[in-house]
Amino acid sequence: MNLEEVDILFSQEQVKARVKELGQQITRDYQGQNLLVIGVLKGAFIFMADLIREINLPLEVDFISVSSYGASTVSSGEVRITKDLDHSVEGKSVLLVEDIVDTGLTLNYIEEIFKKRNPANVKICCLLDKPSRRRSPVAAEYVGFTIEDLFVVGYGLDYAGKYRNYPAVCILKPSVYI
Ligand code: 5GP
Numbered sequence: 001m002n003l004e005e006v007d008i009l010f011s012q013e014q015v016k017a018r019v020k021e022l023g024q025q026i027t028r029d030y031q032g033q034n035l036l037v038i039g040v041l042k043g044a045f046i047f048m049a050d051l052i053r054e055i056n057l058p059l060e061v062d063f064i065s066v067s068s069y070g071a072s073t074v075s076s077g078e079v080r081i082t083k084d085l086d087h088s089v090e091g092k093s094v095l096l097v098e099d100i101v102d103t104g105l106t107l108n109y110i111e112e113i114f115k116k117r118n119p120a121n122v123k124i125c126c127l128l129d130k131p132s133r134r135r136s137p138v139a140a141e142y143v144g145f146t147i148e149d150l151f152v153v154g155y156g157l158d159y160a161g162k163y164r165n166y167p168a169v170c171i172l173k174p175s176v177y178i
Pocket of ligand 1: 101102153159
């Protein structure tokens with residue numbers, strides 16, 4: 001990590017400990033269910049990889065990739081699915097894993113699509129939550145950390161495609177983008 005470019009918000013150890021707690025909570029809550037964990041690419045891939053190894057249950061994984069339609073549709077939260085699921089969600093307990101919930105528009109859209117496909121239930125697990133920015137009523141059942149309105153990178157989150165490999169959750173220093 002280049003500490004001239006970032007400040008650490010949550011260290012690798014803090015993240016690891018919190019992910020472990022989330023995994024334990026999910027393990028307790030999903031006993032006896034047909035669990036399908038779905039990661040929203042790309043940001044969730046590192047969180048998802050660590051999280052599922054803390055869930056002590058039989059489970060399946062799948063991934064979805066989405067992109068916004070552009071400025072005019074950002075407000076409607078309409079997103080384009082660029083990679084859909086490989087498997088059916090019918091009858092499954094779906095746990096959507098996202099890196100961060102910001103306005104909530106993306107997840108709200110994905111959640112609505114999945115609900116039409118007859119899953120047993122759909123819940124959300126996010127590493128980070130910025131509730132002050134919410135524009136769509138998304139409530140995550142499992143939240144790693146609630147944060148202020150900050151732009152963060154690392155642990156899967158990028159800025160201009162970079163920093164995803166930083167093991168901590170970091171705040172970009174203004175000198176990087178000004
Ligand atoms: P939403 O539809 O909730 O506004 O968008 C969530 C998506 O916006 C996240 O999956 C992420 O890709 C991006 N995003 C929101 N806040 C941040 C942030 O602080 N840092 C980074 N790297 N991406 C963010």
